[in-house]
Amino acid sequence: MIEIKDLSLTFKNADEDHEALKAVTLDIPEGCIYGFVGSNGAGKSTLLRVISGIYRPDSGSVTIDETEVYDRPQAKENIFFVSDETVQFSRLTVNDLKSFYQSSYPTFDDKVFDDLISKLDLPRKKPLSQFSKGMKRQAIVAAALASRTKYILLDEAFDGLDPAMRRLIRTMIVDDIFDRGATLIVSSHNVTEIGELCDKAMLLHKGEVIFAKDIDDVREGFEKVQIALPEGELDRSAIENAGVEVLSFRNLGRVSTVVAKGEKADITAKLSAISPAVLELVPLTLEEIFIYEMEVHGYANSEE
């Protein structure tokens, strides 16, 4: 179990300081796949680095199985962090990578690594600098899975992978996580992918946790409705005057699409009171919910 309590971190720069994480509190249970989602610069990588013990928080704490990670090499043996940058390995070959991680992780399993590298069909003696971005990613993910750590942290999980490889890597990771009861944390901008892969998700914005929920509960409390009057067009204020909390309002011809916050029955009852000719609930994607939540917290959506 990873427990993050009231964690804050400020980067101190020559020109100005930047508070990258603000009082983050989050529990990551064992055996789950947890998705970190957020806008650019939200603090996802920084939080993954704090959990991995690379950065020390200014205040608050991170404990993994009740042990603080920062400055504790033994605790780090339980964690494999796949950074979104693989530059540091450029001169190494796949075989060098194997030796490197063999010495870093006592649990490293040679057979798992060799099988994965064969499955991915990666050259073993070519420097990683001559690999494509996706190939580098594949090699590091193979090392992560072979290290048999209890916790795997993947920054920008599937960056640079083509659709077929995304699916293969995803299956490899999920099978491994389930088989071993390990815990995976992934950050991604691909909300659909997070929705398909994860049990839980956390939305981070400007260093603050906006929500942390089971994926199945993320849609709770939001409804998307298509509504039209028998004559004329509706406007946003007509919906708001009916007592509905409107997150987004768009008109396409005479039909308005409204995203509202609240319970289905309550929203339907309030909108029925304005006697519409059309009133239909339509499914809301996870991506829409994440965007609306961020808009509520001041994120500018260029589509609006």
Ligand SMILES: Nc1ncnc2c1ncn2[C@@H]1O[C@H](COP(=O)(O)OP(=O)(O)OP(=O)(O)O)[C@@H](O)[C@H]1O
């Ligand atoms: N080493 C650093 N020194 C100074 N500021 C930093 C440093 N690393 C990150 N930051 C700043 O902290 C904030 C959070 O960055 P971080 O990389 O954690 O965001 P992110 O959510 O991973 O973003 P992205 O999705 O764009 O990768 C950003 O404003 C970034 O500029």
